Amino acid sequence: MRLLKILLVLVVLVVIVGVACLWRLPADLGYRYGEKYFGPLALTGVRGTIWDGHADGVSLFGNDLGELDWTALKKPLLRGDVVTDIRIKGGDIDIGGLLTRRRDGAVSAEGLRFSVPASRFEPLFDGKLQLLGTISGVLDEATWWNAGLSNASGTAHWSDVGAVGEVEAHFTDILAEFTSQPDGSVSGKVRDDGRGAIAVLGHFVLRPPMLDGEAILSARNGDPQTIETLRHIGEPLPDGTSRVVLRGRMLHLP
Structure with missing residues (x-):
């Protein structure tokens, strides 16, 4: 009986020491062991702990996004999920929200806020247009599993x-709403806010990483100067409107 008590005490001590070590596990050590699970996401300058950490650089498919701060929630670990509140902040990018890696390998996002300069989307126009302004919005939810995107919905501005x-x-502000489709793509509708001389109405389909879209631009008040401007944007149509076509990769991939 005495031997059993000693063994029990030793087991409890091992568990306490193990939990204490895990609690203070350096983030860089955790990243080195878990890097293979990050896929195309790469971190540099990792410090802090696996629970509260910082990376000086974060990149996706080689695209620099800025710095990363994260806080991992401990309670979801009881059901085998890793839930992390992240914040990516770069010179021109701001992303924040909850990411969850479930025990089945799926990664989901919830309430992911984003703000990026429109210039990041210039490759979709083959360098023919310089885009101005900022695109911001919220990815209400999305799940990435087995190389497919599902349950995605959100808005952009x-x-x-x-x-x-x-x-x-x-132009005046442009609004978009998007949602997942049964075939694994994400489709959305685009429109202007109704206050400008140029009306915008379009749609897009995202099949990561490819994006295809089309928008029709028209002079809301029939103003001749606006119609003349539209002749130099996109593909002029016989009715005086202009069609703008998007087709390409959302990110530069190797």
């Missing part, structure tokens, strides 16, 4: 909208 090509054009 493009403010201080402008495009510079053959001419420089400015």
Whole structure:
């Protein structure tokens, strides 16, 4: 009986020491062991602990996003989920919200706020347009599992909208809503806020990382100067409107 009590005490001590070590496990050590699970996400300058840490650099498919701060929630670990409140802050990017890696390997996002300069989307136009303004919004929810995206929904808001090509054009704010489709894609509708001389109405389909979209631009009040401006944006149509086509990768991939 005495031997059993000693063994029990030793087990309790081992558990306490193990928990204490895990509680203070350095983030860089945890990242080195878990790097293979990060896929295309890479971190540099990792410090802090696995519960509260910081990375001087975070990149996705080689695209620099800025610095990363995170706080891991401990209670979800009891059911095998890793839930982390993240904040990515770069010179022109701001992303924050909850990411969850479930025990089945799926990664989900909840309430993920984002703000990026519109210029990040210029590759979709093959360098023919310089985009102005900021695109911000909220990814209400999304799940990435087995190389597929599902349960995605959210909204986006493009403010201080402008495009510079053959001419420089400015628009009122552009709004978008998007949601997942049964085939694994994400589709959305785009429209202007109704206050500007140029009306915008379009749609897009995202099949990560590819994005395809189309928008029709028209002169809301029939103003001749606005119609002339539209002739230099996108593809002029016989009815005086102009069609803008998006097609390409959302990110530069190797």
